[in-house]
Structures are given as C-alpha cells and as structure tokens.
Amino acid sequence: MPFLINVHGTGGGRGRTFPIGISQLFEAYRGQPQLTSGSDYYLGDLTVTNVTDLYVSNAFLAAVHDAHQPPMSLEFEAGNGDYGQDLSTLYPPEAIELKTRLCVAQGNRLLNLYLFAGGYNPPLAEPVGDGNDRIAFTGERHGFAAPVDPEGRLNPTYAAARRALHAVRGVADLLADSDEEDDGLALGFVPDHYLTEYHHPASASRAAQVADLERFRGMGPRDVLARALLLAGYSFPAVDLQSPLPADTPPVIALASAATLGPKVQQRLVEHLRGGGRLLLHGVLPERDHDGTRCTLLADALGLTVTGRVDDGPQSFPSVVGQRWAAGRAEVRVGYAQRLAGATAEPVLVEVGSGEPCAVEVAVGAGRALVIAADVPCDLDFWRAAVARLGVRQRLAADADGPGLVLTSTVDPVGQRLLHLVNVAPSAVTLALAWQGVPVLAGRRLRVPARTGLILPYGIRVGDATLVETTCELVSRDGNTVLLRPTQGDDEVVLATDRPITASRGSVHGTQGRVTVRLSGGPDDDPVRITVA
Known part of the structure; x- marks a missing residue:
C-alpha cells in the first residue's frame, strides 16, 4: 500500500x-x-x-x-x-x-x-x-x-x-506513459532557500537574510525570471542543486540567486560550468553561506566582484540600458542594480547613473554564464535573447499576437506526442506553431480563446495510419478509428497512410501517402469520426 x-x-x-x-x-x-x-x-x-x-x-x-x-x-x-x-x-x-x-x-x-x-x-x-x-x-x-x-x-x-x-x-492512455519535454533548460531549486518560516525575532542579521531570500529565491526578483521563461514559450523542469546533478540535467541552468548560497551548491555550479554547462544567474551575486560565513566560490570562478549597489527610493530611480546584443532597447527602470566588475566580463546591461555593468557574460572553463544583477522587466524578447546566448532553442515555438500563452509538449516512449496550449490571458491569442523549426499545419494560424486550452495530437498512431497533425482534440481511439473534436470552426486532420480513409463529415483529399480531412462550415465542435479502412 x-x-x-x-x-x-x-x-x-x-x-x-x-x-x-x-x-x-x-x-x-x-x-x-x-x-x-x-x-x-x-x-x-x-x-x-x-x-x-x-x-x-x-x-x-x-x-x-x-x-x-x-x-x-x-x-x-x-x-x-x-x-x-x-x-x-x-x-x-x-x-x-x-x-x-x-x-x-x-x-x-x-x-x-x-x-x-x-x-x-x-x-x-x-x-x-x-x-x-x-x-x-x-x-x-x-x-x-x-x-x-x-x-x-x-x-x-x-x-x-x-x-x-x-x-x-x-488522451489518458497517452498521458499515462508520457513525460513533459524541455528546451535544454532547467530552473535551479535550492531547498535551503526556503528554511525561512521561523527565525529568531531578536536577530536583525537573520531577519535581513530572510528578507533577501524571500525577495530573490525561486522564481527570481518580482518572479520575472521564471515568468518570462514560461510566457516566452519555454518548457523547463527543475533540478535540485543540493544533490548531485542527474546525468540527464539540461545543459543550461537558470537560478534565481540570493546573497546566500551554500558552498556545496556554489561548487556544483562551478563544476557544471567548467564541464561545458551554462548558467543564467538572476538576482544578486552569492556572497555568504547560510550561517553568514563569507562564501564566494561561484563569484571567484566567474571572476566577478561587487563594486556597489543602488536601490530605488523616494529620490532614487535606478535605470539600466543595454549593451552589445541587448543594445537598442529603451532605458528601463529597475528596483535595484548590483554593480559588477570583472577583468574578462562582457557588459550586457549598465546602470545609467554610474555607467558600471550590472549584467555581464563570462566564460568559465568550457562553459559560459550570464549574470543579470538587476530586476529588469518581463520583456519577453530580452529574455529570449538572453537564453539564446546560452544556446537554448525552443523545440515548440509560437508566433503569437499577444502574451499569456503557455506552451509545452509530452511524448511517450514510442514518440507519440501531444502539444499543450494553455491560454491564461483575458483575451484570445492567435498563433502559428513550429516544431523544431518546421511549421505545424503548414503554418496556419490557430485561435485559442481567452482562458481556454488545447491538447493537439502530433504523430499519434491510429491503426495502420499516423495522425500527423490536426487542429482537433482527441476524444478517443479504437483500433483503426479515431474520434476528434474540432476547435477552430474550419479544421483539418492530416494522416500518413496508403489506406483508404472515411470521415463522418467533411471532405477527404489524399496524395502520395498523405491524406487531409477538411472540416468547414462554422463553429461545430461535434466530434468527427475518421476510419482507416
């Protein structure tokens, strides 16, 4: 039991x-x-x-x-x-x-x-x-x-x-044996960053440490690190940084970094970098262990030191502006900027008041790190460019007309895949999908109404055929028959087969082992039955 x-x-x-x-x-x-x-x-x-x-x-x-x-x-x-x-x-x-x-x-x-x-x-x-x-x-x-x-x-x-x-x-039978895929990116999890429920009320230093952890841990300052990655269309697992990294750890680790980070975690990140891994660090540069002891293993490996910090206030409006690949964007306000210096560091953002860098790229051994020590806004294009610098590429990409769409995919051991679209925005989103750079459904645009979602089959076996792609959701499969629910009002189903295909409605067109069923005539979500003869 x-x-x-x-x-x-x-x-x-x-x-x-x-x-x-x-x-x-x-x-x-x-x-x-x-x-x-x-x-x-x-x-x-x-x-x-x-x-x-x-x-x-x-x-x-x-x-x-x-x-x-x-x-x-x-x-x-x-x-x-x-x-x-x-x-x-x-x-x-x-x-x-x-x-x-x-x-x-x-x-x-x-x-x-x-x-x-x-x-x-x-x-x-x-x-x-x-x-x-x-x-x-x-x-x-x-x-x-x-x-x-x-x-x-x-x-x-x-x-x-x-x-x-x-x-x-x-899709229960598919989900039961499927796992979520990722884009070669993982979010770092530091369990000890959350040992903050209780602290001694008379300890000012511990109170300051807890406040720092609560501001920067997990999803990052203002929650922007994780929110930007998710709403920019990336899928990512988490990795426990207090344990040895699994063999299948994605090559890029994104970590929301507070000033406190234990020496074992810092050393693990250093080894990850020296072995060719990449690191996206957002928050502040770690400088002490959990007991308050100074610990700069990661900063030393990065060759970085902190030269100062500016925080916002009634008469302080810190701002940053991009350099190199981040240039060309408007200067933006931030709540804080930690100034960084390093002999080999390449500036990415500079704090306007001082002209000093607060975001830099650094090579470490065979790896590379991008350190962003300012709470920059949730500019999705900036964050896409940032992770692209570290080699992250989206397997499932959407050309969407607005934010609020979460994209991911699941796949079973034989390669049958489901594309998951969840629109949490208060308005509809239209988009065109691409898988590994190849347009899905020949690049046609899909509409996901406000606050709804879709689960689209992509490469699913139906008897002797393969359901290659479709705008419909899967209702059921039984041998050579599949039941699909239209979602667009003008839907299509593409199958790979040399066998005859019949559909309970719509038109069937086939050439050279590829059959398309077209369903038109308005928003009719009654299921359509397709049979492989």
Missing part, C-alpha cells in the same frame, strides 16, 4: 511559499519505496500573475521525486472559492480547466478534486462540547463551494470540470 504525503504551502492565490512545504518534508520521502508526495494547491483563479507559481511548484516537487514517484495533486482545488459562505470570493469556472490542463501537461498522474461534492457532517457519537459536537467544524454542511453542493446542486464550476476531465480522458 503506497503512503502519500500532502505538501502544503500556497496562500493568498499565490504559490511563492509552496516550496517551504517541500523543503520541510522531502527528505522524509525522497527515494523511499511505496512513499511519495502530492501537492495541496489553493491558487484560486489562474492568470498571468500565478500561472508560473503553479508551473514552478510542480517542477520543484518533481525535482525531489525519483522515477517511481509520479507527480500528483492530493488536494486539487475544484470549487468556486466561497469557502466562508460570505460571497467575498467567486472564482471563474474556467480556473479548474486551466489548472487541470497545465498539471497534466507537466506529468501529474492523479488529480484529487477537493472537494468535488459536498455533504453533511453527522453528530459525534459522544458530545465533546466544542460548539457543534459534529465530525467537522464547518457546521452541519461541508463542501458548499464544491462543484456539487451538499444537496446535489451543480454550480458553474461543474461544467468546467467536466470539460477539462473529458479533454484529459481522450
């Missing part, structure tokens, strides 16, 4: 503190047979504000699991958020659909909707004098925010949950 550990840590609609729960618990279950952890997520709605929180929380949780500990969510928020029965909160119904689509795209194998249905709390067999003498503290009823309330009535989140679970069920 497997034992499951419920990891808490979200609050106020955010997941910035969720890794505190991981840091407190992971050593109890990591690598232990028949024992694993699952998330306890209460994020409310999913928007550009917190979509990165969910993505990074999933990644950090997976980083301390082994291959026999699949990701899962043991408390997956499913209701409308009116937990206090005061109508101070009502989440949009589509929140559960967005969160479901993102979690399954990241490999979650189990989502326990909490609560899915409400009920009644019976009286205790023996009164205890606690005010209600019932088995719970919510009164006679519980789960009044659930999709199905205690009386069996459905609230608007029920239909959204149904849509999401139907979409997942159509």
Whole structure:
C-alpha cells in the first residue's frame, strides 16, 4: 500500500511559499519505496500573475521525486472559492480547466478534486462540547463551494470540470506513459532557500537574510525570471542543486540567486560550468553561506566582484540600458542594480547613473554564464535573447499576437506526442506553431480563446495510419478509428497512410501517402469520426 504525503504551502492565490512545504518534508520521502508526495494547491483563479507559481511548484516537487514517484495533486482545488459562505470570493469556472490542463501537461498522474461534492457532517457519537459536537467544524454542511453542493446542486464550476476531465480522458492512455519535454533548460531549486518560516525575532542579521531570500529565491526578483521563461514559450523542469546533478540535467541552468548560497551548491555550479554547462544567474551575486560565513566560490570562478549597489527610493530611480546584443532597447527602470566588475566580463546591461555593468557574460572553463544583477522587466524578447546566448532553442515555438500563452509538449516512449496550449490571458491569442523549426499545419494560424486550452495530437498512431497533425482534440481511439473534436470552426486532420480513409463529415483529399480531412462550415465542435479502412 503506497503512503502519500500532502505538501502544503500556497496562500493568498499565490504559490511563492509552496516550496517551504517541500523543503520541510522531502527528505522524509525522497527515494523511499511505496512513499511519495502530492501537492495541496489553493491558487484560486489562474492568470498571468500565478500561472508560473503553479508551473514552478510542480517542477520543484518533481525535482525531489525519483522515477517511481509520479507527480500528483492530493488536494486539487475544484470549487468556486466561497469557502466562508460570505460571497467575498467567486472564482471563474474556467480556473479548474486551466489548472487541470497545465498539471497534466507537466506529468501529474492523479488529480484529487477537493472537494468535488459536498455533504453533511453527522453528530459525534459522544458530545465533546466544542460548539457543534459534529465530525467537522464547518457546521452541519461541508463542501458548499464544491462543484456539487451538499444537496446535489451543480454550480458553474461543474461544467468546467467536466470539460477539462473529458479533454484529459481522450488522451489518458497517452498521458499515462508520457513525460513533459524541455528546451535544454532547467530552473535551479535550492531547498535551503526556503528554511525561512521561523527565525529568531531578536536577530536583525537573520531577519535581513530572510528578507533577501524571500525577495530573490525561486522564481527570481518580482518572479520575472521564471515568468518570462514560461510566457516566452519555454518548457523547463527543475533540478535540485543540493544533490548531485542527474546525468540527464539540461545543459543550461537558470537560478534565481540570493546573497546566500551554500558552498556545496556554489561548487556544483562551478563544476557544471567548467564541464561545458551554462548558467543564467538572476538576482544578486552569492556572497555568504547560510550561517553568514563569507562564501564566494561561484563569484571567484566567474571572476566577478561587487563594486556597489543602488536601490530605488523616494529620490532614487535606478535605470539600466543595454549593451552589445541587448543594445537598442529603451532605458528601463529597475528596483535595484548590483554593480559588477570583472577583468574578462562582457557588459550586457549598465546602470545609467554610474555607467558600471550590472549584467555581464563570462566564460568559465568550457562553459559560459550570464549574470543579470538587476530586476529588469518581463520583456519577453530580452529574455529570449538572453537564453539564446546560452544556446537554448525552443523545440515548440509560437508566433503569437499577444502574451499569456503557455506552451509545452509530452511524448511517450514510442514518440507519440501531444502539444499543450494553455491560454491564461483575458483575451484570445492567435498563433502559428513550429516544431523544431518546421511549421505545424503548414503554418496556419490557430485561435485559442481567452482562458481556454488545447491538447493537439502530433504523430499519434491510429491503426495502420499516423495522425500527423490536426487542429482537433482527441476524444478517443479504437483500433483503426479515431474520434476528434474540432476547435477552430474550419479544421483539418492530416494522416500518413496508403489506406483508404472515411470521415463522418467533411471532405477527404489524399496524395502520395498523405491524406487531409477538411472540416468547414462554422463553429461545430461535434466530434468527427475518421476510419482507416
């Protein structure tokens, strides 16, 4: 019988503190047979504000699991958020659909909707004098925010949950044996950066250290490092930097860096660089161990020293401007800029007031590092250029007309792939996709409505044929027959086969082993049945 550990840590609609729960618990279950952890997520709605929180929380949780500990969510928020029965909160119904689509795209194998249905709390067999003498503290009823309330009535989140679970069920057999792919980039996870829940109230130095960690750790200052990477279209796992790096660690590590970083982690990053790896460091240059001892192993290897720092204030408006490949962009305001010096450092950003660099590129052995010591804005083009300097290339790229789209893909052991698109923006996004530089669907533009998502099959076996690409979502497969749900109103399905193809509607066109089924005539999402004869 497997034992499951419920990891808490979200609050106020955010997941910035969720890794505190991981840091407190992971050593109890990591690598232990028949024992694993699952998330306890209460994020409310999913928007550009917190979509990165969910993505990074999933990644950090997976980083301390082994291959026999699949990701899962043991408390997956499913209701409308009116937990206090005061109508101070009502989440949009589509929140559960967005969160479901993102979690399954990241490999979650189990989502326990909490609560899915409400009920009644019976009286205790023996009164205890606690005010209600019932088995719970919510009164006679519980789960009044659930999709199905205690009386069996459905609230608007029920239909959204149904849509999401139907979409997942159509590809369940593929998801069960698939893993998320990445772009050769991993986000560094330092569990000790989250040992901040308690500190001595009389220690000013410890309070300052905690404040520094809370500002810079995890997703980076203003959460921009992780948010920019995700909304720029990159997929990335996390890697636990306090343990030996796995053999399959991506070549580029992005780390949100505070002033505190332990010597073993610093040395591990130095070895990664000297071995030909690359490092994107965003925050401030590490300068001490967790006990306050000076530790500059990484800075010394980079050949960098800190010459000063400017912070914003009532009469201080620090700004930075680009150099070399970052030149040509407007000067931008920042909340702080740490000035850096190094004999071989190549300036990328300079602090306007002093003219000194606050972002530099440095070669270390066979590797290369990009250090950005200022809280620059979430300029997606800047961050794309930054990771491109370190050799990162998107496998799945989107030419989108606006931000808010999360892209990733999953693949099974035989190469069957699903393309996951999740639009958390409040408006529709249109885009053209490319896989490894090759246009998907001949470069046609797709429309993903506001706050919805798509799971598109890409190279899926259907009997003796291959479903090469399509604008439709998969409803089911059974032998030589596939059922697909149109998503665009003018849809197409491309198959590779020499066998005859029949479709329940639409037109079928075939040449030289490639068959296209075209479905036109307006927004009709009734499934189409395609059979390989």
